[in-house]
Amino acid sequence: MPDDTLQNSQAERRWLHALATGDSTALGHLYEIYGERIFRYTFRMLGNRTDAEDATAETFLRVLRRSAELRADGAFRTWLFRIARNLCIDRLRQHKLIELPADAQDAGSEERATLRITVHQALADLPTEYREPLVLCDLEDMPAREAAEVLNISVPALKSRLYRGRRALRDKLGGALERLK
């Protein structure tokens, strides 16, 4: 285990314990550890920065509201992603939020920006049940078992959705697959 991961894990346990005993300032430290990952996940699910910022803030507010349920047993990250996921699903049900990323140029070179926009559009066209495993497993690099827990499904069900999602994404990308070589 890399040192920074180990340190994050130890820090996480410390801050979770503090939060569970009523120290709300501990949430800031948990935000330091997970804020960026939750933002990236919600951005990829919702497709725009403003909604991702809202969802990230709401995720951590819900953590505080439900801090009595906290356990420092390593399941916190899964629980956190599940909260973020539920918020994203609620928002996606309310509105069709996915849109072109206005800040695609953030990605750096023109080629990278093109790649991001193309993949983003294709992902946005997929049903949520396919998009979710692709975002968690292929974009966020989350292990299958953990992703299955976030989505509250079995690992075989996750893999089935992941594989079908990849095939659906390939069909959406079509000729772009060649152009982006």
Add this chain to the structure above:
Amino acid sequence: MYRKLVDLYAGGELPQELEDEMEWAAFPDPDLSHDMATLRRTVELLRQTPAPEFTEESNQRILMKMFARGLDVEPTTYTPSHMQLGLPIQG
């Protein structure tokens, strides 16, 4: 069965030896070769896609939203790379 193997191949979940065998077996079959190559390329593209940038502006807006809802969080260590200036120590 072949579809399952192609799925595993595309995700890089097979041992190298088995991957080589599959590529060899698919060589005379253009449909299978195309299926394997395009699906693997799709997964590679996904994994190469740049992550959305977590800017300092986004960070501040998230903190402001939490603050507006009564939560005063004070992260102290996050500094995006473009703000990490290597200034010389003075005095």
